[in-house]
Amino acid sequence: MIVKVCGVSTPEVATAAVDAGADWIGLVFVPGSSRNVDAGAADEVVSAVAGGAELIGVLVSPSAMRCNELAERHGLAAVQVHGAVSRQLVEDCQVPVIRGINVATEADAYTIDWWPDAVVLLDAAPEDSAALPGGTGLAVPLQWAAIVARHRPVILAGGLGPGNVGDAIAAVLPRGVDASSGLETAPGMKDVSLVRAYVRSARAAFDLVAGVQATAGSPS
Numbered sequence: 001m002i003v004k005v006c007g008v009s010t011p012e013v014a015t016a017a018v019d020a021g022a023d024w025i026g027l028v029f030v031p032g033s034s035r036n037v038d039a040g041a042a043d044e045v046v047s048a049v050a051g052g053a054e055l056i057g058v059l060v061s062p063s064a065m066r067c068n069e070l071a072e073r074h075g076l077a078a079v080q081v082h083g084a085v086s087r088q089l090v091e092d093c094q095v096p097v098i099r100g101i102n103v104a105t106e107a108d109a110y111t112i113d114w115w116p117d118a119v120v121l122l123d124a125a126p127e128d129s130a131a132l133p134g135g136t137g138l139a140v141p142l143q144w145a146a147i148v149a150r151h152r153p154v155i156l157a158g159g160l161g162p163g164n165v166g167d168a169i170a171a172v173l174p175r176g177v178d179a180s181s182g183l184e185t186a187p188g189m190k191d192v193s194l195v196r197a198y199v200r201s202a203r204a205a206f207d208l209v210a211g212v213q214a215t216a217g218s219p220s
Contacts, residue, residue, distance in 0.1 A: 001206035002176025006058060007035030009050035009188065016192040019197035025049055026178070028058045029070055034183050034188035035180065042074050055078050056098070064092035071095045074084065080121055088206050098155065104127070109144040109192035122154035122176060124158040137181040142171040149174050166205035173209060177202050187214065 004135035005017040012023055027042050028035040037045065037103030046055060057070045060082035070076060071094055079093060090097045099118060103109050104125035114120060122145050124138035139159035148154050149172050156174040161182030169177060181187070183194040188199035 001210070003202040003206070004056065004178040005180075005183065005185075005190075005195055005199065006056075006157070006178050007033075007180040007188065008045055008190065009035060009041055010190070011044050013190040013192060013195055014045045014048040016195045017199060018049055019024065020196040021203050022195075022199045023176070024056050024178075025053045025075065026056045027076075028059050028181070029062075029066075030058065030060050038189075039073065046074050054078070058082075061085070062089075064089045064125050067093045067095070067097075068171050082123075085212050102142075103140045103144065103158075106141075107149050109140070119153045119155060119175065120148070121155040121157055122148065125176075142168060145174065146172045151176060162194060162199070162201050165198055165202045166208075169202065169209060170206040 002023045003021065004024035004026055005022045007028050008014050008017065008025050017025060027037055027045060030036050055075060057076045057079045059079060059081050062081060067079045071079065076095055078096040078098055080098040080100050082102065085099060098121055099114050100121045100123060100199065101108065101111060102123050102125040109122060122140050124136055124140050126136045137159050145154060145156050153175040155178050156172050156178040157167060157178035159182060160168060160177055160179040165177055165179065179198050183190050183198055185191050198215060
């Protein structure tokens with residue numbers, strides 16, 4: 001089960017996330033975002049992570065060339081793409097593509113354009129249609145996410161933090177969880193104590209779910 005901390009822009013936050021047990025660290029390469037990192041800041045985060053977690057690049061409507069350049073420079077394990085995404089981009093990317101879907105209605109949670117074993121990330125759509133996707137602090141209705149998670153690998157995002165991630169995991173049973181704005185004191189400003197608490201709460205919730213599932217699967 002995957003615990004992701006997204007929008008990491010400093011070595012201090014990266015170190016706290018990895019030490020707490022995060023699996024994925026998200027680097028946002030979206031100009032105009034409060035969490036955007038330039039090449040230098042990304043390199044500092046990569047050095048701090050030092051192989052302790054996988055690095056995921058977050059982009060909006062990128063080209064395959066851009067994805068591949070970032071993956072090669074920063075050692076990305078995958079890219080998470082929002083906005084316009086073609087099947088050709090997936091074929092041309094040198095690393096796996098996680099499809100970010102911004103959910104405003106129940107119908108938005110489902111896609112026939114993405115094959116069933118592909119990982120999708122469900123996040124809430126911004127209230128302003130012109131705003132950048134992700135990091136809004138808005139939550140995806142858990143009942144929608146739970147239905148999708150029964151049929152395909154889902155990373156649940158949207159308004160998650162230390163206080164609610166455990167309940168969200170129990171309700172949705174996702175492949176993983178992703179938090180960003182819920183770990184901040186201001187847009188783009190992560191609080192290391194919130195990062196640690198979120199990662200530990202998510203890890204404990206996943207362990208509890210795994211224990212329940214193991215017990216349910218044991219012969220009586």
